Amino acid sequence: MSGTVMTAPVDRELSPQADRRPRAAAMLALARFEARELTLHVPVFVFFTLYVAYTCWGLWSGREGMDAFPALQDADRATQDRPMLVGIALFVCANRAALRSRRRGTDRHFDTLVMEPWRRTAAHALSAVPLAAACALVVVFDFTCTALKPGAVGHGSVAELAVGPLGVLLSGVLGVLMARLIPSVFAVPLLALGGFVFAIFVANGTNNARWGRWLWPAVNETRSDPLPADLIGRPAAWHVLYLIGLIGLLVGTAVLVSGGRTRLIKAGTALAVAATVAGIAGQSAGDPAGLADARETASVTPEKVQSCVPHGRSTYCAYPEWTDRTADWAAVVGRVQSLAGGSAGGARLTVRQRVDARHGLSGDAALEPSGTPGQVTVGTRWGGNRVPEFAVAVASVLVAGDERSADEACGARGVTIMWLALGTDADPMATLRQVRLDDSISGSAIAITPTDSVWMTARQTTVVRQLLQQPRYGVTAKVKAHWTELTSPRTTTARAAELLDLPVPKGEDQCGE
Known part of the structure; x- marks a missing residue:
């Protein structure tokens, strides 16, 4: 019998910590x-x-x-x-x-x-x-x-x-x-x-x-x-x-x-x-408490929550996030005013940023035109089409006095507004197409602004298109020389064409359509 001693195997269990790792x-x-x-x-x-x-x-x-x-x-x-x-x-x-x-x-x-x-x-x-x-x-x-x-x-x-x-x-x-x-x-x-x-x-x-x-x-x-x-x-x-x-x-x-x-x-x-x-x-x-009141204040009385800064002769008021953009707005205002005649060339405007926030992100209501003399509305979006649309708004106030009156810019007023807005543009014909609702450069159409729109008749469109194809400095001199008559609500489109040495378009002004 062998002297080898047989030992039973030992069952060694790992600890829970050693097993978990x-x-x-x-x-x-x-x-x-x-x-x-x-x-x-x-x-x-x-x-x-x-x-x-x-x-x-x-x-x-x-x-x-x-x-x-x-x-x-x-x-x-x-x-x-x-x-x-x-x-x-x-x-x-x-x-x-x-x-x-x-x-x-x-x-x-x-x-x-x-x-x-x-x-x-x-x-x-x-x-x-x-x-x-x-x-x-x-x-x-x-x-x-x-x-x-x-x-x-x-x-x-x-x-x-x-x-x-x-x-x-x-x-x-x-x-x-x-x-x-x-x-x-x-x-x-x-x-x-x-x-x-x-x-x-x-x-x-x-x-x-x-x-x-x-x-x-x-x-x-x-x-x-x-x-x-x-x-x-x-x-x-x-x-x-x-x-x-x-x-x-x-x-x-x-x-x-x-x-x-x-x-x-x-x-x-x-x-x-x-x-x-x-x-x-x-x-x-x-919504959190007070949000509805804050939206109402920002929409109806924005001056309570805005800060204003001067640029040149005009004042620019914006919501807190947009205060750095006032210089961009001032550049557009200066460009438009450089073409204006009479007192409009040195008018002191108030450019106020506005937005209708009363319905939050679920609503997208249009802004009502302001009846305050010399006040121009600018939205919270910028770049692209928003730039010429703002230029049209500035020109409307310079010609008509306030945004609400610009809605009835018939005859020579409409021609003058569009010239001021587009006259200094690098590609005015392309911008004319962008600012019109139907993207056209002929016939009647609506020119968009941040608030209301400017109605352009077919005759006005023809005169504006001819103006934009003329040398800028020559047209600018004529507009300034006849500024009072061109901005009168009684001056027709035909008379505007005569004052600006352009062919008189056929037809009649039908601004009401």
Whole structure:
């Protein structure tokens, strides 16, 4: 009998802390692998590339016109919709990744692994984070480039900027949850159909209810003229809390369905439910106290919230965000006044910025013309067509005395207004087309201003077009020499043509039509 002593094997169990660290590291390693695989999926790669390309193209093409003078309180919201395309692709591909083992029949092999099913589910959810972070970098790049434009005004909201990337993350997590709740490839189109129905009947529910609209990841509210930042009144912070809570709730539900029953997971899911409910309650509430009064004041009596600065002979009053733009307005006023004759050439004007904010972002009402003598209205948008439209407004006040009287600028007055507005333009014929509502340079049409419009008859259009084709200095001398008669409400278009040595157009003035 051998002298070898046989000893029983010793069962050594690892401590919970020592066991948790390798499993957490394995879960993160799986998340990194799945994240890399997601970026290689054709839909994700294509849509993300298109998203980046479209963002860069928008920054490049927006160097001129109104886009060159952005309001940052609108620019932050403009970053929310485009990432949703990436989110759709991520939703589909994350769902397919979570169902890969089922499609390939390898689910049973996972039972031999140390990693629990719920950890694999958590890893799939975490795999959506890098793509959401990449979208966040694009959003930051987009907004930063916009903010660095010389004409940018206002300030953005971090909460508004976070909505797009959070929507992408929400889409990826939702795809993983659907793979655990309905482990079938048909779940994705069914959920897409359900989301469409949700958007129609809930998010845009009866009377466009606020609570329903804000359940959607990105709530798009736009208007043509930007509002001062403190008058927007969007519950952006509450909405971000809602999205974060919803993401946590979806992740917690997916992990619980996969068998994760630890106290930490249950507590985290309960906390996510509380955050979601709090976010819904906060974003569904009405406007903050005092917002309606502030909007009323800024709309009806803007002088109470504006600061005024002098430039030359005139005074320029603007909302706080736009005070740096008064020099641009003064340049237009100086250009128009240089062509005017009589006392108008040295008139002291008051250029006042106005906006109708009483209905918030949901309303876009036209501004009523001011009856105050010498006051010219300028809007909150600038660049592009807004510049010649403001020039028409300045010319209208110089000729008629106030904006309300300019609405009846028939005969020679209408011709004089358009000459003052366009006479110094580098390409007056192109600008004439831009400032008219129908983009024409012949026939009758409406010339747009920040408040009301100037009606141009076919005869007036003919005379104005002939004036713009004449040498500027010669026309300027004639306009100044006959200023009193050209600005008289009794002077006809035919008489204006005679005074300016132009052929008299056929027909009659029909300013009332």
